[in-house]
Amino acid sequence: MSFLRFVPLAVCLLTALTAIFALPTAGALTLLIGAAILSCLGVYDLCQPLHSIRRNYPLVGRLRWLFEDIRPAIRQYLIEGDQEQTPFSRSQRSLVYARAKNEVSDLAFGTLVDVYKNGYEFIAHSTRPVPAADPANFRVAIGGDECTQPYLASIFNISAMSFGALSANAIRALNKGAKLGGFAHDTGEGSISPYHREHGGDLIWEIGSGYFGCRDDDGLFDPHRFAEKAADPQVRMIELKISQGAKPGKGGILPAEKVSQEIALTRGIPMGRDCISPPRHSAFSTPIELLEFIALLRRLSGGKPVGFKLCVGQPWEFMGIVKAMLKTGIVPDYIVVDGAEGGTGAAPLEFTDHLGMPLRESLLFVHNTLVGAGLRRKIRIGAAGKIVSAFDIATVMALGADWTNAGRGFMFAIGCIQSLACHTNRCPAGVATQDPVRQRALAVPDKAERVRNFHRNTLLALSEMIAAAGLDHPAKLGPHHLVRRVSLTEIRLFSQLHIFLEDGELLGADCERDFYGAAWRLARAESFDIAT
Secondary structure, X not given: OHHHHHHHHHHHHHHHHHHHHHOOOHHHHHHHHHHHHHHHHHHHHHHOOOOHHHHXXXXXXXXXXXXXXXXXXXXXXXXXXXXXXXXXXXXXXXXXXXXXXXXXXXXXXXXXXXXXXXOOEEEOOOOOOOOOOOHHHOEEEEOOOOOOOOEEEEOEEEXXXXXXXXXXXXXXXXXXXXXXXXXXXXXXXXXXXXXXXOOOOOEEEEEOOOOOOOEOOOOOEOHHHHHHHHOOOOEEEEEEEOOOXXXXXOOEEEOHHHOOHHHHHHHOOOOOOOEEEOOOOOOOOOHHHHHHHHHHHHHHOOOXXXXXXXXXXXXXXXXXXXXXXXXXXXXXXXXXXXXXXXXXXXXXXXXXXXXXXXXXXXXXXXXXXXHHOOOHHHOEEEEEOOOOOHHHHHXXXXXXXXXXXXXXXXXXXXXXXXXXXXXXXXXXXXXXXXXXXXXXXXXXXXXXXXXXXXXXXXXXXXXXXXXXXXXXXXXXXXXXXXXXXXXXXXXXXXXHHOOOOOOOHHHOOOOOOHHHHHHHHHOOOOOXXXXX
């Protein structure tokens, strides 16, 4: 019965022949044209050498590609459960949409989460709850002793997403929303575009290994171009990107055909050539040189807060940077920890799934190392990686973060539907595309209001949540406030689950903590290599 796979092609051929004899009626002509087109496709499938399925199943085999194309949408809208994270669950997206639209996000009839499932987490509430605090006061001062222009930042800001990865209208909406809500917008490493400037929202200027916006003709750092842009009062902080969570240790390339005139002017690159973002920086190659570069950026920016962002990898490398801080006396104003669960427009599967340290472990490691070195009070820590809810913010702040950044959460706020088409330039919502027709669908005034609403309502939910725990500011959250289920019959406080170093503990002759002590001994201020 294997011949049955050729039946559709045979039917099309017979239909075409039948229609020929039935001419000249209009219906027969239409039938002839349709059957002839399908017959030609079927014969081509039968003869072409590239796809075995189509050779064995002419016409019908094409359905395989159709089903593959529509599978993500069918799964997302009809099949997946509310708690399936792919990468964000339906319940997470619905929460953002509701808060962005100022709709009620309350849940009726009880939780859908299995509270007896291993890994379930919650905040331990107090028998003495306090009145909910004004979320407008949930801010943190960023700027150390060498900083002359400190920044009072919201604890919830827009994470690094470049113009080029996002559309012009998406950048406009995010920045206008940040202006309306009084929080910061990270530019991403694609530099400061005209669309970042239109509405005057506070900017964190991220500088990656391509030095876009502050590079010379050879792609090296240009101090004069940097100083000129950093002097803009809209730029509130400078962020040096060492690595990002979605693809740590990997550079990027924007093909020449995608380098528009706008992108070329924004990044300071020539037209007609590939835009290369190298995997490592050329301005420094050792921990000491990194800190000297940070000191240079701070001086050239007129004393604005300067820090760096990284996804933690080999622990002795970060500890080498901390040792360099102790040796040189140069201390960054802040460090942003980017978890491996962070997002990007596109990355190799192996990088996405199996490279880099997840946010919680890396955040705790950075916090502990700074505490153990006696430097934590001098340096603020930001955290980024799948943060969309008030509980997400509370969790990372309890583990040591001073503030949080969100990227995809704010993308949802401006209309992203998680179509997983960011790398195709065919984003259906006009968010992650440079297609002028597609991005026209994103109405900036409305989406900017949604950005502000999402920020405000999330912090309002956080205020109510921590008030139930007896706290009036999220900075007072500690690991003893968070609880995790570790088995069907046992729960533990985060303070019981994790190691927390004492102030200056790493500076002793022999640190007793096995992991931290061993890694500290391997670290070198003079090199990222292991000490021998």
